[in-house]
Amino acid sequence: MSKLVECIPNFSVSKERDPAVFQGLVDTANSVPGCTVLDVQTDGDHNRCVFTMVGSPAAVEEVSFQLAKKAAETIDMTRHTGQHPRMGSTDVIPFVPTMDMTVEECVALSRRVAERIWKELGIPSFLYEDSAATPERRNLAACRKGQFEGMPEKLLQPEWAPDYGERKIHPTAGITAIGARMPLIAYNINLDTSDLEIANKIARAIRAANGGFKYCKAIGVMLEERNIAQVSMNLVNYEGTPIYYVFEMVRALADRYGVRITGSELVGLTPGKAMLDCAEYYLKLEGFDARKQVMEYHLIGME
């Protein structure tokens, strides 16, 4: 067992507009042994940056607090402008189970970080996604509605007390959303039709909102250049709704309209396990234990 957790904190600053503050966060992100920064994105228009980090639970717990501390010390939300909605200097901190970890362990981790950020920094927080206490708080957009400027008023509404902290924001750091979630898989399936309505019908059939798969969000989109329709999906829990569920269901539904799947695509990073599950399904594997049998897992955390 070598537990690994991913953390993808979002901060209300950009390299483009405030390089010194941005660099301070980069240095802080790299300051804790046992946690590695895989990626840093910065956007001047959004005036926002996003870190992708992976490490041991203890290291990630420490670095996420240190980042929130650094952000509170160096970012003044009363002066922040940018196109992206935001409510705090540290806007959101998601924790994602990556290896030998459960979502429940990430929920516990998120609570500890939220508590420490309140006690030591005086920054309140909403617990969102799988850490949420109520269904409506699962949704980040719902938590963030009103943004930094509207938050003082919002926190006085009966249903919007912070999960940690009092009913008022930190004067310059605002409020933060903190939570655990499964990795998100952005997955699209291409159809050999230029009829967008077919893709829309399939999307409606497979998505949770209309009675389809619980962890599937889907819309139909038109790929203008290729003149084909696509079912574009977010799979928010690949253990509950595996990739091959949606692939096989889209195939079955497309068949009804005389349409075929020409291809599919994964956008960005995906957990290898989600793909191994597909190989296991299609090869009808018996007694397969990915964690033990797949060589690459033995190389992770190797010195």
Added chain:
Amino acid sequence: MSKLVECIPNFSVSKERDPAVFQGLVDTANSVPGCTVLDVQTDGDHNRCVFTMVGSPAAVEEVSFQLAKKAAETIDMTRHTGQHPRMGSTDVIPFVPTMDMTVEECVALSRRVAERIWKELGIPSFLYEDSAATPERRNLAACRKGQFEGMPEKLLQPEWAPDYGERKIHPTAGITAIGARMPLIAYNINLDTSDLEIANKIARAIRAANGGFKYCKAIGVMLEERNIAQVSMNLVNYEGTPIYYVFEMVRALADRYGVRITGSELVGLTPGKAMLDCAEYYLKLEGFDARKQVMEYHLIGME
């Protein structure tokens, strides 16, 4: 890029019969930074042990030499007995590309190790598998035929000069087979028939020996307990002959006999890439780059 190579050297000693010598090899295997011992197998009847190690090419090159040196210093082949065929204190050293490495790079590595073992230890070697200079030397069993005791005579035959060293064995360490090869995947497909002949017919159709897939070895076997026939395979190059090739071909051939695939199994370790290739095939993925898009690859070699 973080190049990794696997090395699975076999030594003519066992923990059961000679624990001190065995332990000396274990200590040597663990003595080089950058190389990790994943597994050690020992068998008293075979009087043989097998190490599975992974590391950077430089570290693996060094440790494989140090192990051969230690084995030469502590194992006397003139006194060795055991059920497993063998010809040297270090019997065989395979190098397997594991990440960001080609077989060609492993071939070059195997040559450097063979040269050093000859120059510094006076132990000759045959280059086998993908390092072999002639087709017949690819086969380890052909190289080892005659074993330690018959090797002095064999080396005098025109076609059996060692690739490195002179036409005589090291007096106590014998001769070693050294070479690069792709990882071997042990893969079996179960059929819903108790007719072994059907499994045998399918095995003959798909294996290289009878005109089937170039990198597939296959036989039919009876699973007595379950009373079903199985196509049992070794896939010796999953890039040339992917798992889904044999799965789909077995499915098509079984169909001819009115038989279905009920399941399949992977035995032991498998490269994750071989399974990702299956997911990519069945999901009809477009533009998929496993090395970049699969999270786990970013965790390998992480501090």
